[in-house]
Amino acid sequence: MPADGLPAEVPEYGLPAMMPGDEQPALPLDYAPRLDAGSFVVSESNRDAEAWLGDPARWPMPRCVLVGPADAGKSHLAALFHARHGGVLVENADLLTDGEPLFHAWNAATAAAPLLMTAQRQPRFWAHRLPDLASRLAATPLVMIADPDDDLIAAVLVKRFADRGLRVGDDVIAYLALRIERSFAGAAEIVERLDALALAERRDITVPLARDWLEGQLRLKL
Numbered sequence: 001m002p003a004d005g006l007p008a009e010v011p012e013y014g015l016p017a018m019m020p021g022d023e024q025p026a027l028p029l030d031y032a033p034r035l036d037a038g039s040f041v042v043s044e045s046n047r048d049a050e051a052w053l054g055d056p057a058r059w060p061m062p063r064c065v066l067v068g069p070a071d072a073g074k075s076h077l078a079a080l081f082h083a084r085h086g087g088v089l090v091e092n093a094d095l096l097t098d099g100e101p102l103f104h105a106w107n108a109a110t111a112a113a114p115l116l117m118t119a120q121r122q123p124r125f126w127a128h129r130l131p132d133l134a135s136r137l138a139a140t141p142l143v144m145i146a147d148p149d150d151d152l153i154a155a156v157l158v159k160r161f162a163d164r165g166l167r168v169g170d171d172v173i174a175y176l177a178l179r180i181e182r183s184f185a186g187a188a189e190i191v192e193r194l195d196a197l198a199l200a201e202r203r204d205i206t207v208p209l210a211r212d213w214l215e216g217q218l219r220l221k222l
Contacts, residue, residue: 065093
């Protein structure tokens, strides 16, 4: 124990002791997005994809490609599909440079173990260079998630905040939905940025906070 009576470190963890007047820095929190059926928001942008993946018995073959923009909910839909129907999931299939494992997965798919592949690009633009795989993918049913409409952007913002354990006012959602980039990725980014800013400044997520961040981004672009 030092002469001033304060411990130099916390014995159990070996961490520096907090001195009087010290403030704990705000740290970003890990979070896991909710992937249950009730938290998936259905709209015109994804209704066809949700219905198609909900009934693989209608598929002409036990294989499907799900294509959509970044952060569009492809992983969420894929998780729901796997929970209900099992099978094999290959996410970000368009990024695979080695096509051999996917080729074998395509050949092994059955009605009892269907294959679902997710991607941001249609199969003809995928990274692999296997002609045999390309011909199989060209014949594979494909369903798409379209860019979000106004209602879906607002709903995605609500879900993204909720995934982080944050509840924000309807006024914040309405303010952001009219001003952010109209994309799933844009919604994901603004939620992450506002969460970090609110932690750093120890403020609630309100319209003034959102305005401060958006105006700051605008100044950076000038």
